[in-house]
Amino acid sequence: MKIDLTDTTASKINKALVQGRRAIGTPAVGMVLTLVIVTDEENAYDALKAANDASREHPSRTLVVIRRVSRTPRDRTSSRLDAEVRVGADAGTGETVVLRLYGEVSDHAQSVVLPLLLPDAPVVVWWPVGAPRDPAKDPLGALGQRRVTDSYSTEKPIDELRARADSYEPGDTDLAWARITPWRSVLAAALDQVRCEVISAEVTGEEFNPSVELLAMWLADRLHVHVRRGVSSGPGLTELRLETTCGPIALHRPDGAMATLAVQGQPDRAVALKRRETSELLAEELRRLDPDDTYASALRFGVDRLGGGTPSMPTVPAPASPALSGVADVAAPDVSDSVSSARAAVPALPPAPPSSSGDGDRPSPAQMPPVKKAAAP
């Protein structure tokens, strides 16, 4: 069932949701979370489709926030909110509200979203594209316990990773990190079986794929060894090699589906490692809503400390801390016109304050020691 509301308010949307549920005969459903998707018109369809698929695992209320581009000064001063309320079969297993914001209200999206959040349930904010520099400080991001970005969908993933490390707050996470979970599991399981020390590592994958860097940083952070980042033509991650005191351990996946695990002294074994759909990644993301310390630790290791494909900067790299804010704008994910203009119009989200502000006082990722965890054995 679908209810269209033009030039509306949050309370009318709430009323429409109740009405919609009554009409299809399910006055209460056990939804476990609110998922806020912040996107542009161009990416809204795919994002919503992925969210609906994921909702089979996680019944949720999905709020899609679409900021419409204002192309004239007059448009920018007027303001309008349109909503499309979907319940029942049209909305996966939960409810969906697509919110279209025109003009001034698009700067105050949080005022529309806040009344529509489910009571007492966690909130996850997901930016399929165009995530803010500092997700936790973003007015919408601040509503969520969990903020999901996707550095894969940005123009300059490396810069993006630097910015993520710089602005990291517990609850931040990235789909590029979720993409490598299967690789990490196979690798951890392979190391369970050998009693040797890792000397060095190399991770190879396509250029402009931050998952490769994340995997490399995770390895460097956990193993305290030098990790090289190699470049191949993909798809995605293609090879991972650990040099150990008892010979190499290699995981090789040339075709994006089947991998071969080769361990010295053991027969080669096939491992299914298919690249996953966005909906599966999102479902994994929603499975745990507590802060991902492992991600934080890997991220903070610092992309500049990796060797190989990326420019190697052993200590304090020039473009690191003070320049970060400057780099920020250059790196702003510029996926479509609508996003950048919408972002430019958000006063609550200034193009990162000058380096004297709070962020500038933080050590750069490269200076940060790897996070020590109390629970670590």
Add this chain to the structure above:
Amino acid sequence: MAPLSGTGANPLRDPADRRLPRIAGPSGLVIFGVTGDLSRKKLMPAVYDLANRGLLPPGFSLVGFARREWAHEDFAQEVHDAVKEHARTPFREEVWQQLIQGMRFVQGTFDDDDSFERLRETIGELDKAQGTGGNFAFYLSVPPSAFPVVIKQLKKHGLADQTSDSWRRAVIEKPFGHDLKSAEELNAIVHEVFAPDQVFRIDHYLGKETVQNILALRFANQMFEPIWNRSFVDHVQITMAEDIGIGGRAGYYDGIGAARDVIQNHLLQLMALTAMEEPASFDADALAAEKTKVLGAVRLPKDLGRDTVRGQYAAGWQGGEKVIGYLEEDGIDRQSKTDTYAAIKVEVDNRRWAGVPFYLRTGKRLGRRVTEIAVVFQRAPHSPFDTTATEELGQNAVVIRVQPDEGVTVRFGSKVPGTSMEIRDVSMDFAYGESFTESSPEAYERLILDVLLGDSNLFPRTEEVELSWEILDPIEEYWDKHGKPAQYPAGTWGPVEADQMLQREGRSWRRP
């Protein structure tokens, strides 16, 4: 390169890293009786689902052992068909390709030495080709009579010998004997060959999410445990009902009956989890200790004739289908006294439960297929409302729905909207299907993975099995000597005698 015993030394493992699943180490599974129903409908799909979820080690091997004249390819085809038909997760070619490399079939009978020798060679070959490292679990999906033979063959051919850096495990299915004596004999045979901690007894109920949730519900929450005792609980009903008859299992079922088939294992395990004290930790030893304590405290009613009921289904209509009675089934003796329905009352003699009856019932050809645990609370000691207002108010209850439609229901009274004060029972429902973040894995998936990981939390131990027989044996002996089963029409909720058994105490069975 010896496998590490724990995971502590692996720098890539971190307890805070909750995304990384527990993956079993290099290993293989040998299934005896691989052509059977259980294997096709449950085991093979579970192995595939595990592989699909990335929980099986690279190189995992599956060996089938059966009498049929199959080549490895025929076996793979059989698994393929079973997986396509019964697996929970979608079929993926690359996962299948990973699995198929480790599939082998060994043709032979249980008393044939040559075939066990071939099995040994196959395992050796897999260690070389697939890197299984000598770690194998033997799943005995075979009739009880074949048990001792297979176990002895495994010993004779050195298949049960584990070295310091590899393991051999035995997985056995119920029935674990048919009374205390036979259970002890069986345990003796198995333990002679496999060490006690390498024997995994499958009670698939314990692998179900809902059953594990009993512990979460009770011990992770504050709102249930304070009233989970004799001061507030009136009685507990544990039901496992099936709508099917005995089907083709006449040979196995006749002489065993519902009580031995279900109460002895599933229902007493469910009861133990419902009634036990909080374990010191969630490890296998602590859990087993608490379950054993409760089972040891179970006291049977003095008058077994009065507080136990058995029945046999008679011809009738079951869900719109005309069905025959138990005594008319193929291969059943017309004079058979085997119970297809059993209801018993037991009490738990400890401070928490003294005086609270636990009613356990199970049966075939009942109204519908359902398993549930209902904890029924006492009525409010005083009601400010007059009796007409509360006429339709029943007792509060917490119902744990084990299957199907897994979830928890809380039943309590609520005012009916309107101007007069009228209070009626309403249900508050939690359903797994609608509020969970992960689709529930099948019980066998969890249990097979636990076997490969060597995690024995969810497997009943020898003592538990023997204690359960100690509870049931006197009842079976009494039934042997007195009377015969009551008849109940198929498709109903059991014999009237069972209703009377509760009525005498002012209670009634829930309609599940």
